[in-house]
Amino acid sequence: MTEPAIDVSGLVKRFDGRTVVDHVSMRVEQGEIAGFLGPNGSGKTTTIRVMCGLLTADEGHGRVLGHDLRKRHLIKREIGYMTQRFSLYEDLTIAENLAFVAGLYGLNPVQSFVRDTLADLGLTARRDQLAGTLSGGWKQRLALAACVMHNPRLLLLDEPTAGVDPKARREFWDEIHLRAENGLTVLVSTHYMDEAERCHRINYISYGRLVASGTVADVLAKAGLTTWVLEGPNTPDAAKLLAGKPGVDEVTHFGTTLHVVGRDAAALKRSVADAVQATGVQGQPADTTLEDAFIRFMADGQDNMQ
Amino acid sequence: MSRYFSIRRLTALWKKEFIQMRRDRVTFAMMLGVPLMQLILFGFAINNDPKNLPAALVAPTQDHYTRAIVSALELTGYYRFDHVAVSATEAEALIERGTVAFVVTIPSDFGLRVDRGDRPTLLIEADATDPAVASGAISTLGTVASDALLHEMGIASQAAETARSHLNVIVHRRYNPEGITQYNIVPGLLGVILQMTMVMMTSMALTRETERGTMENLLAMPVTAAEIMLGKVLPYLGVGAVQVIVVLGAAKLLFNVPFVGDLGLLLLGVLVFVLSLVLLGYSISTVSRSQMQAMQLTFFFFLPSIMLSGFMFPFRGMPVWAQWIGELMPLTHFLRMIRAVMLKGAGPANIHPQMTALIVFVIIFALIALARFRRTLD
Numbered sequence: 001m002t003e004p005a006i007d008v009s010g011l012v013k014r015f016d017g018r019t020v021v022d023h024v025s026m027r028v029e030q031g032e033i034a035g036f037l038g039p040n041g042s043g044k045t046t047t048i049r050v051m052c053g054l055l056t057a058d059e060g061h062g063r064v065l066g067h068d069l070r071k072r073h074l075i076k077r078e079i080g081y082m083t084q085r086f087s088l089y090e091d092l093t094i095a096e097n098l099a100f101v102a103g104l105y106g107l108n109p110v111q112s113f114v115r116d117t118l119a120d121l122g123l124t125a126r127r128d129q130l131a132g133t134l135s136g137g138w139k140q141r142l143a144l145a146a147c148v149m150h151n152p153r154l155l156l157l158d159e160p161t162a163g164v165d166p167k168a169r170r171e172f173w174d175e176i177h178l179r180a181e182n183g184l185t186v187l188v189s190t191h192y193m194d195e196a197e198r199c200h201r202i203n204y205i206s207y208g209r210l211v212a213s214g215t216v217a218d219v220l221a222k223a224g225l226t227t228w229v230l231e232g233p234n235t236p237d238a239a240k241l242l243a244g245k246p247g248v249d250e251v252t253h254f255g256t257t258l259h260v261v262g263r264d265a266a267a268l269k270r271s272v273a274d275a276v277q278a279t280g281v282q283g284q285p286a287d288t289t290l291e292d293a294f295i296r297f298m299a300d301g302q303d304n305m306q
Numbered sequence: 307m308s309r310y311f312s313i314r315r316l317t318a319l320w321k322k323e324f325i326q327m328r329r330d331r332v333t334f335a336m337m338l339g340v341p342l343m344q345l346i347l348f349g350f351a352i353n354n355d356p357k358n359l360p361a362a363l364v365a366p367t368q369d370h371y372t373r374a375i376v377s378a379l380e381l382t383g384y385y386r387f388d389h390v391a392v393s394a395t396e397a398e399a400l401i402e403r404g405t406v407a408f409v410v411t412i413p414s415d416f417g418l419r420v421d422r423g424d425r426p427t428l429l430i431e432a433d434a435t436d437p438a439v440a441s442g443a444i445s446t447l448g449t450v451a452s453d454a455l456l457h458e459m460g461i462a463s464q465a466a467e468t469a470r471s472h473l474n475v476i477v478h479r480r481y482n483p484e485g486i487t488q489y490n491i492v493p494g495l496l497g498v499i500l501q502m503t504m505v506m507m508t509s510m511a512l513t514r515e516t517e518r519g520t521m522e523n524l525l526a527m528p529v530t531a532a533e534i535m536l537g538k539v540l541p542y543l544g545v546g547a548v549q550v551i552v553v554l555g556a557a558k559l560l561f562n563v564p565f566v567g568d569l570g571l572l573l574l575g576v577l578v579f580v581l582s583l584v585l586l587g588y589s590i591s592t593v594s595r596s597q598m599q600a601m602q603l604t605f606f607f608f609l610p611s612i613m614l615s616g617f618m619f620p621f622r623g624m625p626v627w628a629q630w631i632g633e634l635m636p637l638t639h640f641l642r643m644i645r646a647v648m649l650k651g652a653g654p655a656n657i658h659p660q661m662t663a664l665i666v667f668v669i670i671f672a673l674i675a676l677a678r679f680r681r682t683l684d
């Protein structure tokens with residue numbers, strides 16, 4: 001049994017007395033791609049920063065790649081951290097940025113590492129372009145190049161695909177999976193459901209608290225939701241009718257269909273049957289999506305806050 | 307790779323810093339253009355030996371001796387007698403208001419004393435609030451006046467040397483007895499210019515990274531506080547070296563500032579001074595949260611250092627408490643050192659205290675910077 005790549009427990013981080021990360025415990029096995037999800041301001045970036053030594057936790061302890069969280073200098077050498085905001089030098093070219101990073105990781109010879117990384121990520125043609133003049137997708141690719149160049153054992157990626165087109169996103173994920181097969185561990189935060197589904201396991205954080213973690217199936221099970229899909233010309237009427245009815249937690253439009261989600265399966269079934277009766281729409285049970293689950297978690301989180 | 311220090315990491319930091327400097331045209335221009343511009347501007351303003359300065363004449367008896375002296379003084383080009391035959395009180399008011407720069411007083415018994423063979427007295431009061439301006443006029447004065455007088459008395463100028471003691475010229479440099487000269491100021495200007503550019507630029511070293519968001523990436527990589535400090539500070543030492551060459555070269559070429567001391571010793575002193583400045587700037591950047599704050603702190607430091615270092619006003623003329631504050635500024639020690647070496651030819655033994663003080667500043671600023679450096683984003 002190998003040691004987990006990330007094993008932290010009870011992490012607490014406060015800013016000016018406001019608890020932003022609230023007793024977060026997380027385990028990520030080696031070679032695993034772990035998704036990190038949660039609404040804006042829920043504490044994803046802060047948790048990742050604590051893990052890579054950029055912030056000190058107020059409480060809690062843990063190990064990253066077998067090193068105690070306090071041994072920052074050891075952790076830094078073996079991880080690659082891609083920040084949410086582009087944080088390489090805009091007034092340096094792609095190649096100069098990579099050479100700088102290679103120098104700081106003590107890679108030798110710098111130029112051959114830079115050349116290989118450029119080729120690896122398809123950046124060679126743009127090597128002399130200033131980073132500041134790159135489009136979002138290329139910036140993200142450069143940032144990824146900079147954090148994988150030194151062959152880290154763990155990648156911490158903070159919303160790496162925000163604002164990137166679908167094709168580039170798919171390529172990015174193919175790249176991540178390829179590396180994970182070779183033993184790299186990845187913790188990646190995202191707001192995209194399709195990306196969450198590409199992770200081996202996901203962790204969902206809300207208001208600083210980790211509310212669910214496990215495989216997609218585990219998380220769906222934890223949410224304990226039942227979903228019905230309604231179809232037909234009168235779905236808008238059905239939506240109005242269903243809102244606030246017993247067993248109905250969420251009513252969402254998807255094009256011409258209506259997703260009705262609830263925790264109490266029996267009550268939901270009765271309410272849906274009533275609506276079908278009244279408006280003449282077609283209703284049938286469907287699989288709950290992650291998005292439904294997350295929206296449910298978010299609503300729960302708000303309840304907790306009040 | 308050592309945990310604490312690696313020359314490879316330092317080299318990477320330097321390269322990056324130099325590339326950024328090169329790309330930032332405005333800053334680059336400022337680093338070389340501003341020193342030169344300031345030197346030329348101030349240097350000429352100070353070096354120009356201003357002539358045709360307004361003067362008042364207090365002469366109760368207008369005899370031919372008086373006229374001879376007045377016309378001789380006017381011939382030098384320095385004096386322009388706008389106010390002739392005024393009373394002593396009027397003259398006092400004129401100089402106080404700054405309407406005239408000089409008051410020449412020829413006593414009523416002047417002619418009488420000359421004829422008797424006594425030593426006549428001539429009083430010249432100079433408004434020395436701007437001493438560099440008045441100094442040229444004053445320095446020619448004694449000779450001109452007595453030559454004129456001797457000529458008037460019919461003594462040939464060969465004999466003038468011996469007879470000079472005949473005239474007793476009393477000069478009162480008023481308001482600023484120390485009388486700073488241009489040579490005093492041009493070397494000082496080097497110190498002020500270096501301080502201005504070096505502190506200003508390094509004070510933004512870290513805040514710029516923070517504001518651009520690059521600090522997060524930098525701190526996530528295995529680089530130490532000392533490496534970041536040296537990586538930031540030493541490239542500016544190089545810039546400082548270029549500035550020194552530009553300013554010293556211009557001082558020599560344009561202003562012909564005398565250079566009696568050992569150049570090697572001078573450069574060594576300048577090096578330590580610049581090192582203390584870049585570390586001071588860097589310390590400022592470790593405590594400021596934004597470039598605006600860094601700028602404010604820098605200016606907060608500038609004015610006192612220019613006023614209290616002995617650049618603008620004579621150091622020993624200040625009250626003791628102000629002198630103590632002055633001692634806390636690297637510029638004060640540098641000014642003493644550079645004036646001693648450049649103008650008086652002082653050797654290592656003579657500038658030892660200044661050198662020690664500057665080295666102490668280097669150590670203190672480096673320690674402050676290391677202690678205040680934030681290794682995390684907290």
Ligand SMILES: Nc1ncnc2c1ncn2[C@@H]1O[C@H](COP(=O)(O)OP(=O)(O)OP(=O)(O)O)[C@@H](O)[C@H]1O
Nearest residue numbers: 015020038039040041042043044045046047084683
């Ligand atoms: N340095 C800081 N000082 C004070 N508050 C902070 C600081 N950094 C983060 N916060 C606060 O902590 C909370 C969590 O922020 P964090 O950036 O971790 O959220 P996030 O989950 O990454 O959000 P997003 O999805 O928008 O990136 C926010 O309310 C934020 O305002």
Ligand SMILES: [Mg+2]
Nearest residue numbers: 044045084158
């Ligand atoms: Mg974030």
